Amino acid sequence: MIRILGIDPGSVTTGYGIIESEGSRLRHIAHGIIRCTSPSTLPQRLGEIYRTIHELIETYQPDHAAIEKVFVKKNVDSALKLGQARGAAICAVNQSMEGMRGSFYEYSPTQIKKTLVGYGRAEKQQMQRMVTTLLGLTVSPQQDAADALSCAICHAHHYGNAALMMANSYQLA
């Protein structure tokens, strides 16, 4: 049995989701959104991401963390902001999972979509419904939380397949 933390970082909201996987069985543990409220400064926003992820790791003790690989298509300014949020999230995983047996995994949006619905160009709503079904939830999670849960589910499916695992793993610092 492994416990997986999925993270979907963003400059405005960062989604997270925690699941357990045992063989082909998935269990939902928690999910939510880290929202950076408007008047806060850049260090405060990044601090919010860092601290919340640190607390989630302390609370739920995940074995692995998985994050979505990004291919930014928008402008350089949004890429910079997204990068800052990702940097904060990865540092939190680094510092909080240090010394644990855990490591860090990245999956591309296409890999995640293929794994969950068998189709690399699936739409957001389709993914959201699939997450809801796979985890037996009664209410659909918000978009960013659903994305984080998708990433965790993708990792759960790859777990046990050594070659796939290797290709997406990143040793923690």
Add this chain to the structure above:
Amino acid sequence: MIRILGIDPGSVTTGYGIIESEGSRLRHIAHGIIRCTSPSTLPQRLGEIYRTIHELIETYQPDHAAIEKVFVKKNVDSALKLGQARGAAICAVNQSMEGMRGSFYEYSPTQIKKTLVGYGRAEKQQMQRMVTTLLGLTVSPQQDAADALSCAICHAHHYGNAALMMANSYQLA
């Protein structure tokens, strides 16, 4: 007297510089480069930035930290990477200077250049020479370290000017 840590984050090398400022007098304390060697993974590279900055703050106990504001002109991929490095640096300042009286400042390249050489479009080499002269160094620091020292010197010049300070300060998380 204040002690200032200047940081110039980058995805390949991150420069740092520590100075002391008392009235119009500047004193060089330390400077250097955090180099992310090639085979390392993204979490390892960001971890290197985070840990080194944390150690610098532990060792030198700066009162303030200053970072260069970025205006990325290159592609979205480099903006994302730079963002990740910045996110790691800012998180390290956040976590390590927490509870200290310090806070965090950002200056634009134009402000830094104007402050140091009186001209917003000064060239890199001109800035490097000015840093060397102002701090009475016998050897010019490497480019990224010189940029970090420039940022610290810019903050030292603004210190004491409440209006300028306010415009560039960011409360830590």
